[in-house]
Ligand SMILES: NC(=O)c1ccc[n+]([C@@H]2O[C@H](COP(=O)([O-])OP(=O)(O)OC[C@H]3O[C@@H](n4cnc5c(N)ncnc54)[C@H](O)[C@@H]3O)[C@@H](O)[C@H]2O)c1
Ligand SMILES: O=C(O)C(=O)C[C@@H](O)[C@H](O)[C@H](O)COP(=O)(O)O
């Protein structure tokens with residue numbers, strides 16, 4: 001097992017990464033002093049529940065915890081105020097009190113949803129992340145929790161750090177291949193924003209990662225979590241540096257929203273967004289190799305990098321303007337300077353955005 005630390009003073013917490021950890025959940029709960037007399041609510045989805053809910057429930061129960069659970073429908077549409085209310089109802093009916101903990105057992109959808117419940121229930125209770133997707137190496141660390149609005153992603157949320165992240169990498173073996181690819185998109189992102197050698201490692205280990213080779217996965221996820229933890233430890237509430245984690249998200253979030261939170265997986269939308277950011281940077285004078293290398297590593301994972309033909313530029317731009325990254329009448333983009341280094345730019349014009357959308361649509365016609 002590898003242990004990383006998110007350093008946030010009194011809100012610091014460990015990230016445990018290893019095999020067989022879900023079956024040891026109770027042990028970790030006890031070690032972290034989570035209250036035994038107050039019910040624990042496990043939030044999960046209907047794909048994950050049949051696979052792992054019993055294991056976690058059994059482990060917590062054997063350690064003397066009283067467990068209730070709420071299973072939501074799998075998929076991005078569950079990150080909604082309606083489902084949030086359903087989970088709140090389960091928390092109240094389950095008798096959770098101020099010393100209770102809410103557990104997110106699943107991917108980023110369950111993590112963001114359960115985290116927002118934990119942040120809001122009785123104005124905030126303990127939260128534990130048990131990620132079961134590759135993508136959730138990103139979402140389980142850093143404390144951003146939210147649900148979507150029909151018009152914009154993650155619009156209703158909070159910062160609420162977990163007490164620990166228990167990342168059982170054995171659970172990843174049951175992921176469908178499309179989810180594997182989507183999760184690797186955010187792993188590549190961590191290399192592109194912070195560490196060129198790690199981006200290159202991802203490219204060199206594409207086949208191992210896609211095959212869910214435990215050694216490659218363990219290393220890649222540890223590097224990804226470590227980069228995320230370093231950034232969050234410097235800037236918990238995105239006052240500056242943390243915005244670099246948004247590479248690809250200005251456009252990516254817009255695509256998710258106009259796609260009705262079902263057409264693109266988050267990692268797929270972010271992959272297109274990272275290609276667009278690289279193209280934008282090249283149009284502004286950066287070296288063409290940045291775009292070529294970005295697209296090459298993403299395509300290697302079978303991720304999309306061209307703009308979907310069916311959405312017009314007006315809809316995409318309108319959706320971007322609802323996002324958190326539209327501030328003081330300007331669209332904020334994270335743009336690569338070189339592989340492994342990015343800058344935050346707030347002077348991108350709409351003409352530049354239109355040009356990139358057209359260029360990436362053109363790319364799509366050659367596929
Ligand atoms: N809070 C953050 O910092 C942050 C960071 C990145 C992404 N996100 C959010 O995360 C979400 C995407 O997360 P995701 O890609 O994990 O999606 P997800 O939670 O929908 O999980 C993907 C799919 O895999 C299934 N699944 C999960 N674990 C499984 C397993 N072990 N075996 C088989 N199936 C399994 C799920 O049921 C679902 O169908 C988006 O809403 C995105 O906005 C948040
Ligand atoms: O943790 C962060 O900060 C990130 O930006 C990570 C992103 O991968 C993630 O998708 C996040 O939810 C986006 O944040 P938002 O503030 O743009 O909604």
Ligand SMILES: [Zn+2]
Nearest residue numbers: 186249266270
């Ligand atoms: Zn993301």
